[in-house]
Amino acid sequence: MAVKKNLPINIRLLQDSREKDTYYMKDILDQRRGKDGIKFTEVKVEAVKPLGCKTSTGDLGFEFQFDGEEEWYKTKFVAELKKSLDLTSSITNKANFDRLKLELERAKNAGLDFFFICTEDVETINKSISKVQRLRNTSMDVVSFEKFVELQNKLTELGFSGVIVSGKGGLAWVLRRLIKIHIKKFKLQQK
Secondary structure, X not given: OOOOOOOOEEEEEEEEOOOOOOOOHHHHOEOOOOOOOXXXXXXXXXXOOOOOXXXXXXXXXXXXXXXOOOOOEEOOEEEEXXXXXXXXXXXXXXXXXXXXXXXXXXXXXXXXXXXXXXXXXXXXXXXXXXXXXXXXXXXXXXXXXXXXXXXXXHHHHOOOOOOEEOOXXXXXXXXXXXXXHHHHHOOOOOO
């Protein structure tokens, strides 16, 4: 029996239009086609609505096309990105955390391949908290960690992987790897 070879595909990243800190995007794009047949070609800035979603969900998704063809195909891949104190704000502020949990529920209901990525580890987040004047003499580090555990539990409850900590410099690498894992998992390179 012949082994089916993966077809060359092009990846168009879908970046949420509300994302401001997009330093990592230039490191994801690569005009060379890898040995795996995948080429990261461009970025489209818009509300990220993965396959099956009517509402914006997540910060980064992607579409793909078979090389030499015109049609782009949506995927069920989505990544939620939290950088620096953005994670603390998202999990310690009740309104923000409720909004985040609704987004996680939407991702689950749409059957998305959802990844939650943070660029900072707990130690770095705690150092950042201590630099904020109004948080300096509070127990925000303890509250933040307890809410972080609550977030992990929610992700597990919904069947998603826990938070992936990329580090700031490794974010592009982590996103490329997760996209390639999604492509293999859902056999997107095969017609």
